[in-house]
Amino acid sequence: MASVIRSLGITGISGYPLSVEVAIIAGLQTTTIVGLGDSAIKEAKDRMEACTEEMGYAYPTKKVVVNLSPSDIKKRGAYLDLPMLIGMLVESGQVKPRKKGWDEIAFVGGISTTGSLVGFDGVLPMAIQARKLGWKHLIVPLDCADEASLVTGLSIIACSTVSQVVAYLEERLHIPDHQRRPLANENKGREKDGDYSDVVGHEEILPYLAAAVAGNHNLLLVGVPGCGKSLMAKLLPTILPPMSEEEILEVSSIYSIAGELDGHELKSTRPFRSPHYNMSSHALIGGGPYAKPGEVTLAHRGILFLDELPEFGRKTLESLRLPLEDKKVTISRVSQTNRYPSDFMLVAAMNPCPCGYAGTSKCECTPYTIKTYRQRISGPILDRIDMQKYVGRVDFSDGHLMSGTISSASLRNTVMLTRERQRHRFRKAGEGITTNSEMNSTQMRKYCILDDECAALLQKTYERDSLSVRARYKTIKLARTFADIQASERIQKTHLLKALFSRDLEREMRHA
Amino acid sequence: MHDTTLYWIWLSELSGFSLRKKRTLLASLGDPEQIFRASAATVDEALHGTGSCSSAAEGAKGFSLKSSWKERNLSIAETILANNEKSSIKALDATSPYYRNIFSTDEKAPLVLYYRGRLCDPSIPVVGVVGSRACTSYGRLVTKSAVSNLVGEGSIVASGLSFGIDALAHETTLACGGITYAFLPCGLHKAQPASHADLMERIADTGAVITPYAYGREALRFRFLGRNELLASWCNTLLVVEASIKSGSMYTARSALSKSKQVLAVPNSLLESKSSGTNLLLAEGARAYINDRLVVGESTVSPCSGEQLVTTALASRPLSTIELEAWVQIGNGPVMECLASMELAGKVSYLSDGKWHLVGGL
Numbered sequence: 001m002a003s004v005i006r007s008l009g010i011t012g013i014s015g016y017p018l019s020v021e022v023a024i025i026a027g028l029q030t031t032t033i034v035g036l037g038d039s040a041i042k043e044a045k046d047r048m049e050a051c052t053e054e055m056g057y058a059y060p061t062k063k064v065v066v067n068l069s070p071s072d073i074k075k076r077g078a079y080l081d082l083p084m085l086i087g088m089l090v091e092s093g094q095v096k097p098r099k100k101g102w103d104e105i106a107f108v109g110g111i112s113t114t115g116s117l118v119g120f121d122g123v124l125p126m127a128i129q130a131r132k133l134g135w136k137h138l139i140v141p142l143d144c145a146d147e148a149s150l151v152t153g154l155s156i157i158a159c160s161t162v163s164q165v166v167a168y169l170e171e172r173l174h175i176p177d178h179q180r181r182p183l184a185n186e187n188k189g190r191e192k193d194g195d196y197s198d199v200v201g202h203e204e205i206l207p208y209l210a211a212a213v214a215g216n217h218n219l220l221l222v223g224v225p226g227c228g229k230s231l232m233a234k235l236l237p238t239i240l241p242p243m244s245e246e247e248i249l250e251v252s253s254i255y256s257i258a259g260e261l262d263g264h265e266l267k268s269t270r271p272f273r274s275p276h277y278n279m280s281s282h283a284l285i286g287g288g289p290y291a292k293p294g295e296v297t298l299a300h301r302g303i304l305f306l307d308e309l310p311e312f313g314r315k316t317l318e319s320l321r322l323p324l325e326d327k328k329v330t331i332s333r334v335s336q337t338n339r340y341p342s343d344f345m346l347v348a349a350m351n352p353c354p355c356g357y358a359g360t361s362k363c364e365c366t367p368y369t370i371k372t373y374r375q376r377i378s379g380p381i382l383d384r385i386d387m388q389k390y391v392g393r394v395d396f397s398d399g400h401l402m403s404g405t406i407s408s409a410s411l412r413n414t415v416m417l418t419r420e421r422q423r424h425r426f427r428k429a430g431e432g433i434t435t436n437s438e439m440n441s442t443q444m445r446k447y448c449i450l451d452d453e454c455a456a457l458l459q460k461t462y463e464r465d466s467l468s469v470r471a472r473y474k475t476i477k478l479a480r481t482f483a484d485i486q487a488s489e490r491i492q493k494t495h496l497l498k499a500l501f502s503r504d505l506e507r508e509m510r511h512a
Numbered sequence: 513m514h515d516t517t518l519y520w521i522w523l524s525e526l527s528g529f530s531l532r533k534k535r536t537l538l539a540s541l542g543d544p545e546q547i548f549r550a551s552a553a554t555v556d557e558a559l560h561g562t563g564s565c566s567s568a569a570e571g572a573k574g575f576s577l578k579s580s581w582k583e584r585n586l587s588i589a590e591t592i593l594a595n596n597e598k599s600s601i602k603a604l605d606a607t608s609p610y611y612r613n614i615f616s617t618d619e620k621a622p623l624v625l626y627y628r629g630r631l632c633d634p635s636i637p638v639v640g641v642v643g644s645r646a647c648t649s650y651g652r653l654v655t656k657s658a659v660s661n662l663v664g665e666g667s668i669v670a671s672g673l674s675f676g677i678d679a680l681a682h683e684t685t686l687a688c689g690g691i692t693y694a695f696l697p698c699g700l701h702k703a704q705p706a707s708h709a710d711l712m713e714r715i716a717d718t719g720a721v722i723t724p725y726a727y728g729r730e731a732l733r734f735r736f737l738g739r740n741e742l743l744a745s746w747c748n749t750l751l752v753v754e755a756s757i758k759s760g761s762m763y764t765a766r767s768a769l770s771k772s773k774q775v776l777a778v779p780n781s782l783l784e785s786k787s788s789g790t791n792l793l794l795a796e797g798a799r800a801y802i803n804d805r806l807v808v809g810e811s812t813v814s815p816c817s818g819e820q821l822v823t824t825a826l827a828s829r830p831l832s833t834i835e836l837e838a839w840v841q842i843g844n845g846p847v848m849e850c851l852a853s854m855e856l857a858g859k860v861s862y863l864s865d866g867k868w869h870l871v872g873g874l
């Protein structure tokens with residue numbers, strides 16, 4: 001009877017259970033690996049032979065058949081080397097594993113011809129899946145043990161060589177559960193990022209930033225070069241609310257698969273991705289031969305900051321349309337199709353015109369060039385950005401404005417309280433959402449009731465600015481956030497006014 | 513009627529003859545049809561008197577009157593007429609009552625004009641309103657106010673359909689229910705700029721879109737000058753709202769001055785580069801445009817009205833919301849409400865410098 005070894009594979013950002021079945025049958029000395037493996041998996045047979053020799057075991061002289069089940073999912077990478085090798089050694093009777101608890105041990109890891117174990121990317125989602133399946137032990141290479149042990153409630157057995165694994169299986173060696181190093185203090189990073197009290201002369205716009213973060217609304221800052229747009233955007237992480245346990249694991253899994261989990265620590269702060277405008281649409285959305293996650297996925301539960309928005313390629317920008325709406329992307333490649341989450345807050349910055357200085361006497365652009373420049377941000381993209389704010393030049397004439405009056409701490413406080421109000425409201429009603437920007441039209445009818453005066457004002461603006469229905473909805477959701485900031489049960493006129501004053505770019509286009 | 517128009521277009525499009533020569537021919541031979549039927553010798557004589565040496569001089573320039581006269585035909589004129597008919601473009605020749613006076617007083621005026629829409633009685637005064645494409649909020653404010661006054665006085669507002677002051681002048685006229693003429697630097701097969709196609713249609717509904725260029729002629733650089741000349745000779749008064757020294761509006765203004773039209777220039781700060789041209793015009797003898805209604809402040813403001821306070825505050829210079837709140841001192845809510853209703857009414861506008869600007873509705 002064939003030996004079955006438990007292991008795990010990865011699809012998208014989650015792991016799935018996989019069993020490695022090894023049979024040794026009559027025939028010429030060959031090794032066949034079936035179950036849609038890529039070349040790295042096919043080459044494993046040579047590594048297995050060399051490694052067996054190195055450890056002093058004998059490679060079977062009959063036909064070895066390895067099946068990776070479920071055999072209709074494509075598999076990729078070298079992390080199945082270890083389960084295949086152990087399966088062969090057990091099947092050929094050279095290793096006699098412990099009787100007790102054998103069913104509860106899973107294996108992942110690559111091997112080298114010297115008999116040592118090799119780490120790989122993506123162990124975290126596998127460990128999460130193993131815990132979900134109720135498995136007790138996961139044997140992993142020492143290289144990625146820190147990352148795997150981020151998952152609590154699962155014993156991680158870290159080994160550096162195949163011999164250790166075998167000794168552990170035969171109960172000749174006791175290996176304690178791997179203990180990861182303690183997490184660094186998450187607030188430590190925050191302080192070195194800076195503080196909004198360093199921002200001078202933008203007291204008008206900072207409350208809008210806090211509102212955007214509080215309601216998870218997309219944001220575009222428009223202003224002359226050097227007015228502080230990028231500075232304000234880069235300080236946004238200092239006012240982001242912390243992630244929940246579940247979100248931390250989700251985001252860490254993404255970073256694990258992308259191989260970007262620094263220092264094998266959980267990603268405990270919200271991601272802030274700031275790609276260069278030279279990037280391709282594949283880098284943004286995801287892709288490559290193995291349908292890897294792109295920036296929109298790496299910014300999941302955090303911020304995607306696109307500085308100099310009009311400089312991004314048209315194709316790159318337009319590809320944002322779907323992830324902005326659906327909060328997920330599906331990447332299809334020949335080898336596989338992956339669905340990745342992409343629930344991010346878009347923050348962008350741009351100049352008002354090609355020379356950058358529109359609105360000042362320095363500007364030399366013609367109305368036509370300004371128009372073509374702004375047209376680089378297409379209507380559908382602009383429509384999806386809830387808040388477009390002009391950032392004025394800082395006026396130093398008052399002299400006393402040498403330091404800002406609004407600190408990150410006070411803004412963060414506003415954000416946290418507002419988020420809590422939203423979460424409380426939506427949880428009480430069991431809506432399954434946490435922020436205002438996620439509301440659908442049914443939920444809006446329930447929570448965003450406008451009185452007659454507000455409805456009339458909105459209708460007037462809607463007609464005059466020829467807003468889209470989406471922009472109208474986004475305005476109402478934004479008004480809901482401004483109401484939440486002031487802990488107001490109902491949306492009042494001031495809240496709606498602030499929301500209406502949030503689409504500066506479209507308002508000016510109407511006048512031009 | 514149609515027949516004579518055909519010959520007018522033929523004469524206007526005829527190459528190898530300057531406008532002055534064509535005018536000489538018209539003066540001596542009567543109407544274009546007679547010119548068309550005349551022999552080369554008659555034409556030569558009409559142009560140069562009886563001396564025969566002139567035709568030798570023509571030949572030296574590589575142009576032979578005799579051979580080119582033999583090849584004259586009406587095909588270009590027929591094409592233009594056919595296209596005109598298709599796009600409901602009408603032609604105005606120098607005998608037309610709408611154009612006769614302008615043609616006879618201005619020797620540089622073209623022989624034929626094309627227009628869409630309808631022209632009004634030539635006795636109604638036409639006021640040209642021109643200015644910078646990249647105008648400031650001050651320019652917008654003055655344009656709106658001046659144009660609504662002009663419409664109230666019963667004048668026709670003429671401008672050039674460009675971005676900025678031009679388009680605003682047309683738009684304001686239409687909004688006030690007035691009649692406006694747009695002068696185009698290209699044939700009437702399209703709008704120039706193309707994004708004002710809709711505005712052009714609305715102008716043609718009540719007023720007219722006029723050009724000296726035939727169907728299909730593109731907007732080349734020299735045609736903008738021709739358009740400016742025509743606008744200058746068509747209007748009785750020209751108001752220059754904002755212009756820098758080297759600009760099309762200045763060309764129009766100089767051209768109007770040379771035709772002894774009344775030119776009004778809007779005064780502005782000497783520091784403002786967009787107004788360097790208008791200030792120069794004032795120095796050169798143009799009249800200053802003064803509008804009492806634009807004067808804000810003094811006794812007219814009643815303190816109870818937020819809108820009045822905001823208007824007074826913004827009249828001196830554009831302000832950010834925070835500055836405005838500090839200035840007006842009526843708290844967060846009322847200023848915002850005030851600004852919202854004023855913005856909806858088109859009185860103020862929030863521009864890319866992050867400040868509120870006064871743009872009209874005084």
